[in-house]
Amino acid sequence: MDFIKSVLAAVAKEAGSAVLGESYHRFLPQGLSGVVLITGAHLCIHTWPEHGYAAIDIFTHGDAFSPDDAAKYIVERLESKNPAIVELKRGF
């Protein structure tokens, strides 16, 4: 939990964005979910350690925050061996 929190907090800090709020929950015997609200953005994570899997969302708005850089950083920190990254554009 502390490790995951530190990774997501570092993403927000690197982006120069303020963390407006966060909520985490730890499941037993393992796994966690977390949501981090950032100015104009959010990060979400759900982990399944028993499967070596995590689902992560990086939502950004505007140019201040690079989702590609955030994804690269998270992949490195989590030592993901097989990252699958999908970019979804939306909006007006």
Place this chain on the structure above:
Amino acid sequence: MDFIKSVLAAVAKEAGSAVLGESYHRFLPQGLSGVVLITGAHLCIHTWPEHGYAAIDIFTHGDAFSPDDAAKYIVERLESKNPAIVELKRGF
């Protein structure tokens, strides 16, 4: 803010899922962001009232929670005139 909170809370309740945590932020002069952490799921929203636009994420895991029903409910409650819904499957 109260209205959006009530909509997302109703989605979680309808799904029979516990809300594990939430975080909301109101922007000035308008707009809000919110993240709601649910058991095995999350809801996120960012609104731009000045553009009549909201970006909403519904993340679900397992069968307990129908993202289609949740999307339909949110579209109705927010009276969205032009909803664009994209389903993204992922996982192991």
